[in-house]
Amino acid sequence: MQDQAGTLIELLHSDTAYPSGSTVLEVGCGVGAQTVTLAQRSPEARFTSVDVSADLIAEARRRVDGAAITNVEFRQGDIFDLPFGARSFDHVFVCFVLEHLSRPVDALASLKDLLRPGGTITVIEGDHGSAYFHPDSPAARAAIQCQIELQEGAGGNALIGRQLLPLMIEAGLDAVHVSPRMVYVDSSRPDLVDGFTRRTFTAMVEGVRASAIAAGLSDPASFDAGVRDLHRTTETDGVFCYTFFKGVGRRPGRSPR
Amino acid sequence: MQDQAGTLIELLHSDTAYPSGSTVLEVGCGVGAQTVTLAQRSPEARFTSVDVSADLIAEARRRVDGAAITNVEFRQGDIFDLPFGARSFDHVFVCFVLEHLSRPVDALASLKDLLRPGGTITVIEGDHGSAYFHPDSPAARAAIQCQIELQEGAGGNALIGRQLLPLMIEAGLDAVHVSPRMVYVDSSRPDLVDGFTRRTFTAMVEGVRASAIAAGLSDPASFDAGVRDLHRTTETDGVFCYTFFKGVGRRPGRSPR
Numbered sequence A, B: 001m002q003d004q005a006g007t008l009i010e011l012l013h014s015d016t017a018y019p020s021g022s023t024v025l026e027v028g029c030g031v032g033a034q035t036v037t038l039a040q041r042s043p044e045a046r047f048t049s050v051d052v053s054a055d056l057i058a059e060a061r062r063r064v065d066g067a068a069i070t071n072v073e074f075r076q077g078d079i080f081d082l083p084f085g086a087r088s089f090d091h092v093f094v095c096f097v098l099e100h101l102s103r104p105v106d107a108l109a110s111l112k113d114l115l116r117p118g119g120t121i122t123v124i125e126g127d128h129g130s131a132y133f134h135p136d137s138p139a140a141r142a143a144i145q146c147q148i149e150l151q152e153g154a155g156g157n158a159l160i161g162r163q164l165l166p167l168m169i170e171a172g173l174d175a176v177h178v179s180p181r182m183v184y185v186d187s188s189r190p191d192l193v194d195g196f197t198r199r200t201f202t203a204m205v206e207g208v209r210a211s212a213i214a215a216g217l218s219d220p221a222s223f224d225a226g227v228r229d230l231h232r233t234t235e236t237d238g239v240f241c242y243t244f245f246k247g248v249g250r251r252p253g254r255s256p257r
Helices: A001-011 A033-039 A054-068 A104-113 A137-152 A161-170 A190-206 A208-214 A220-232 B001-015 B033-041 B052-064 B105-114 B138-152 B159-172 B190-206 B209-214 B218-231
Strands: A025-028 A046-051 A072-076 A089-095 A115-125 A131-133 A174-186 A238-251 B022-029 B046-052 B072-076 B089-095 B113-127 B132-134 B175-185 B240-248
Touching: A001 A033, A001 A174, A001 A238, A001 B105, A025 A033, A033 A046, A033 A054, A033 B113, A046 A054, A046 A161, A054 A072, A072 A220, A089 A104, A104 A115, A104 A161, A115 A161, A131 B052, A131 B159, A137 A190, A137 A208, A137 A220, A161 A174, A161 A238, A161 B132, A174 A190, A174 B218, A190 A220, A190 A238, A208 B022, A238 B159, A238 B175, B001 B132, B001 B175, B001 B190, B001 B240, B022 B033, B022 B240, B033 B046, B033 B052, B033 B089, B046 B052, B052 B072, B105 B113, B105 B159, B138 B190, B138 B209, B138 B218, B159 B175, B159 B240, B175 B190, B190 B218, B190 B240, B209 B218
Parallel strands: A025 A046, A025 A089, A046 A072, A089 A115, B022 B046, B022 B089, B046 B072, B089 B113
Antiparallel strands: A115 A238, A131 A238, A174 A238, B113 B240, B132 B240, B175 B240
16 A cells, blocks of 8 residues: 555645745644645744634644644644735645535635745645546446536535636636646556555445445445446456646735845 | 647657567558557567558558658558468557447457467557546536437447456456556646647547537537536636556466567
8 A cells, every 4th residue: 555655745735835934724634634745844944723623623733733744733633714914925735625515616716825926835635526437337437427426415525626727817817727637547556456446436435335235326326336346347347537736726816035 | 830749749648669689460450650650669579560541541651651651561451351360560559540440349359369378468548537526517427428429320439448447358468457547637737728628628629519419419509518518617716537458468378588
């Protein structure tokens, strides 16, 4: 799993580094999976990592302390009501958060207000509609579609990755640049077969089984056939593709430094 | 269009270069679109470019002569019955050809026999199932599906890109490595919006309109709605994604050099 995690971290984060002395707000830090990477890659920046859940923050703090990281402080707060004044940060970082929000543009606009003019927002999101595989399977595609519809029903958007550019522009950000980060998995990359196709993506789809059946989006036999076909893509002749998207935009105005 | 063509050439071909003095067979050269790039990037290699159509070869020869390229000779021939002996070439290059064949593995195995031991085959193919976009549109996806089914009906495979690894391994190639080449198009890349989304992909789908309707796969109103929605992705807030795949494998045995 170490290599797989390393591959994905490199893919998503290798081009994110913040200057010495800059202040960075991480919104929706969860259990701190990204926090550790961010703080280690920018050891001279000062991070404030926020989550709405006190339990998740406690877990994130344990992780950060366990990695002997000292440039992160944690705060509890809601993305739409954060305890910071306007222009409090040089940069904002948001990863796997917007997909859960019904008003992602409003969230981005609020975060923009927390930035000093010229500061950047970095957004990373997946896109479950970017998944395709060999052997192709209508049953597997239907199971994935259940997840997409459940997330939509909960007010989120599992297809948000491809939409980052228009969302960030609509939020009033400048100089928006989006780049795809494609994960290509075949049997020559066993760490990704196990760590990504099986334990990340397929496990995520399996996780909505009960909800999908309860919501009438599928039935046990159909759903299980879809999951079986996703596992089938982890065999020697199987291939699995998925794409994350990373967007960077700037608050209009002159840079403070 | 120049920048768009340059972007795609870079994406697909930047890591292909053949050593001085090596002999390279290009199969299915068509009008020579790749031939010019290949020959210019490996000016000291000697290319033999083959196509089944004498008319296409004539056009390819005009292009190559027009670019003052002197390291290419052309031959007419069928991929399953080429006029060369076993172990005639150091390398083989095949681009946008396998998708049209009903027996791609047999084709690869025949080409492998033309290689000296240790020589490489490079394969580049698209995958029309890799296309997704914003705004998403069931009508646009249905129009693309018409193309996929027509190609399948003609014995080809429009989803072959994602299958390169298993196909190349099945053909008996060694050390197969496949890498995706994703084209991400948003309004910050106007050359690609026009040159790729509009004039390449959407034009290709529009090109099957009559066949799709004649085959009963669609009707005029539905098909035209799909094409309209593909054009919709070229507006300011639109995004279009597509992925090519490039595979390189080796004929087993000791390298001749």
